[in-house]
Amino acid sequence: MQHRHTLAAVAAGILLTAGIGATMPAGAANAPTLSTTTPTTALVVNARWGGHATFDRLVIDVRGAMPPVTVHQTRALYYDGSGERVPLAGKHFLEIKLSPAAAHDDSGRSVYKGPRLVKIYLPTLKGVALTGDFEGVVTIGAAFDTKPVYKTFRLHSPERFVVDIAHTMGCRS
Structure with a gap:
């Protein structure tokens, strides 16, 4: 029984990670950060x-x-x-x-x-x-x-x- 809960938690984590990754635009991981010359405010x-x-x-x-x-x-x-x-x-x-x-x-x-x-x-x-x-x-x-x-x-x-x-x-x- 304990093994099924662990397996379910791992599967949920994989699905959650895959879902989040699917919503990120292509190349977002390599997106440049804001320049220090461009103020956010x-x-x-x-x-x-x-x-x-x-x-x-x-x-x-x-x-x-x-x-x-x-x-x-x-x-x-x-x-x-x-x-x-x-x-x-x-x-x-x-x-x-x-x-x-x-x-x-x-x-x-x-x-x-x-x-x-x-x-x-x-x-x-x-x-x-x-x-x-x-x-x-x-x-x-x-x-x-x-x-x-x-x-x-x-x-x-x-x-x-x-x-x-x-x-x-x-x-x-």
């Missing part, structure tokens, strides 16, 4: 801006695959985690959230080289702040004196998220 590494004849542009640089991004207008900006108000001058604000993303590496060192809080003198864009790098969400805020009319899009190689904010004035030097 998108890394937000910079935010930059520029003025153009009919719009101001905010660009967020990302290392790795672009995560989902949400942009919404808000009455004020607050730092994630602490809840303290962000001291950017303006009457209107955009909150840009990238998730899942981080502005730090696995060791906790910042990879974000952009501004933490900066006043800007463009026709529409008046300030930018990194407002959060908390629990897999990176948040960047933008400040305006007037309600922003904007469009967003993504650019690739390298990965970038772009916000174009319309204005009717020409660029200032």
Whole structure:
């Protein structure tokens, strides 16, 4: 009787192993591992801006695959985690959230080289702040004196998220 239980256990193990092996793609055992240059979580590494004849542009640089991004207008900006108000001058604000993303590496060192809080003198864009790098969400805020009319899009190689904010004035030097 003991011999039958052992035989049944061995047979079950063989079938289980064969079943698992059948679901693995061909060559999976020899599949390359992820390169150390390709982060598993998108890394937000910079935010930059520029003025153009009919719009101001905010660009967020990302290392790795672009995560989902949400942009919404808000009455004020607050730092994630602490809840303290962000001291950017303006009457209107955009909150840009990238998730899942981080502005730090696995060791906790910042990879974000952009501004933490900066006043800007463009026709529409008046300030930018990194407002959060908390629990897999990176948040960047933008400040305006007037309600922003904007469009967003993504650019690739390298990965970038772009916000174009319309204005009717020409660029200032």
